[in-house]
C-alpha cells in the first residue's frame with residue numbers, strides 16, 4: 001500500500017517548498033563528480049512533480065540555485081546552468097501535457113543569457129496553465145528579496161503613494177517576488193541538514209518544517225507523501241492555544 005492512501009485529502013498543503021540538498025554528497029558516495037549528483041537530482045524533480053499531481057498541489061517551489069551558489073567552482077556553476085537549460089527545454093512537453101505553469105523567483109536578470117532565454121520562453125508558453133505552479137528559485141536569496149522590497153516600499157512612501165502607517169503584512173508580501181502566491185504550508189529539506197539557508201524567510205512564518213536524511217537524488221514520491229503525513233500529524237496553532245483550534249473546526 002502506498003503512503004498516498006494514508007493521506008487525508010481534505011488537509012493537504014496547497015504549497016510545498018523544497019530545499020533540494022545532498023546532490024554533491026550523493027555523487028561523492030558513488031565515486032563521481034558533483035555534477036553527476038545534480039543530473040540525478042532531475043529525476044527526483046520528476047518524482048515530486050508526479051506526487052504533486054496526485055496530491056492536487058497548487059504550488060511547488062524548488063530552491064534550484066541560490067545567490068550564494070555562484071561561489072562554487074566555475075565548472076560546477078557552468079554545469080548547473082547547462083543542466084537547467086537542458087532540463088527546462090527537455091521537460092517542456094511534460095509541462096504542456098500536465099498543464100503546469102513554470103514560474104521563477106529570484107534575480108533572473110543575473111542568470112546567463114541562454115538560461116534566462118530558455119526560462120522566459122517556457123514561462124511564456126505555460127503562463128495560462130492552472131493545474132500547478134512549478135516555481136523555480138533561481139539566483140534567489142531571501143535577504144536579497146526582502147532588501148529589494150524594503151527599497152521599493154521606502155520609495156513609494158517617499159513618493160506619497162501611501163504612508164508608513166499603511167504598511168501591512170499584505171503590502172510587504174505584495175512587494176516580494178512571490179507576490180500573488182500563497183505562503184508554503186510545508187517546507188522540506190533533504191540531506192539531514194537543519195537549516196533554512198536564506199530561503200523564503202518571510203513566507204515561512206507559519207510553515208511546518210520537515211527535515212529528512214534522504215539525499216536529494218534518492219528522494220522519491222513516497223518520501224514526499226511521508227513529509228505530507230508528517231505535516232498532517234502536526235497541530236497548526238498560528239499562535240493560538242490548542243482548544244481554540246479544536247473549537248473552530
Ligand code: FPP
Nearest residue numbers: 020021022023024025038041042045064087
Ligand atoms: C544542492 O545539493 C543542490 C543544488 C544546489 C542544485 C539543485 C539542482 C537540481 C536538482 C537540478 C536541476 C533542477 C531543476 C528544478 C531544473 P548540493 O550540491 O549542495 O549537495 P551537497 O550538500 O551534498 O554538496
